[in-house]
Amino acid sequence: MVVENLAKVEKNICAACQRSGRKREEVTLIAVSKTKPVSMIEELLPGGTRDFGENKVQELCDKYEQLPKDIRWHMIGHLQRNKVKYVVDKACLIHSVDSLRLAETISAEGVKKGITVPVLIEVNVAGEESKFGAAPEETEDLIREIAKLPSIAVKGLMTIAPYVENSEDNRGYFASLKKLCVDIKNKNIDNVSMDILSMGMTGDYEVAIEEGATMVRVGTGIFGERDYTI
Numbered sequence: 001m002v003v004e005n006l007a008k009v010e011k012n013i014c015a016a017c018q019r020s021g022r023k024r025e026e027v028t029l030i031a032v033s034k035t036k037p038v039s040m041i042e043e044l045l046p047g048g049t050r051d052f053g054e055n056k057v058q059e060l061c062d063k064y065e066q067l068p069k070d071i072r073w074h075m076i077g078h079l080q081r082n083k084v085k086y087v088v089d090k091a092c093l094i095h096s097v098d099s100l101r102l103a104e105t106i107s108a109e110g111v112k113k114g115i116t117v118p119v120l121i122e123v124n125v126a127g128e129e130s131k132f133g134a135a136p137e138e139t140e141d142l143i144r145e146i147a148k149l150p151s152i153a154v155k156g157l158m159t160i161a162p163y164v165e166n167s168e169d170n171r172g173y174f175a176s177l178k179k180l181c182v183d184i185k186n187k188n189i190d191n192v193s194m195d196i197l198s199m200g201m202t203g204d205y206e207v208a209i210e211e212g213a214t215m216v217r218v219g220t221g222i223f224g225e226r227d228y229t230i
């Protein structure tokens with residue numbers, strides 16, 4: 001089932017790329033495996049899938065230990081400062097940096113471990129009360145402060161768009177995140193590259209690709225509904 005679902009998502013991604021005149025290689029599909037067993041991840045490995053997303057440090061670390069080391073683990077969930085030390089050398093990219101304090105902790109752990117940690121800045125593009133993320137208007141200043149820190153490198157932006165019935169309702173948010181990304185890239189801030197735009201989930205990844213996403217995070221569309229009661 002998982003392999004078939006992935007094939008459907010892959011087909012949709014190709015179609016969205018074609019509609020928007022983009023190359024398939026410009027978009028990385030992250031299979032969001034949170035709450036799902038290692039056995040489901042293993043089903044996707046023979047087909048070549050290597051990018052997986054997790055939103056909890058403990059779960060990411062457990063799966064990291066059990067699965068092949070060539071898997072690229074993406075930390076996509078809210079990150080507490082006291083858990084940073086466990087994840088900085090296991091995640092290939094932390095998508096959810098939204099404060100200078102968190103960035104300082106990541107930087108300090110990077111220094112300790114002798115690595116540079118690539119991160120995205122999470123932006124609350126719709127200004128939803130319930131969501132984490134920097135406000136769009138404070139994002140550039142936050143990036144300028146983070147850029148001064150050692151052992152952390154800002155690679156782009158991430159957003160979790162509102163939950164909507166009709167994915168078209170999020171098109172404007174995706175377009176405005178793309179614009180913010182380009183605007184900041186054009187400032188040529190030292191140590192900041194802004195080449196990654198992580199946006200789009202099961203309900204809206206095709207629209208996100210049409211608006212410039214370079215990473216889409218798809219969970220339900222590949223692994224099925226999540227059961228949080230177990």
Ligand SMILES: *Cc1c(COP(=O)(O)O)cnc(C)c1O
Binds near residue numbers: 034160218220
């Ligand atoms: C769970 C999650 C996803 C995947 O959501 P689906 O709607 O199941 O595709 C994507 N991004 C983040 C940050 C998530 O927490």
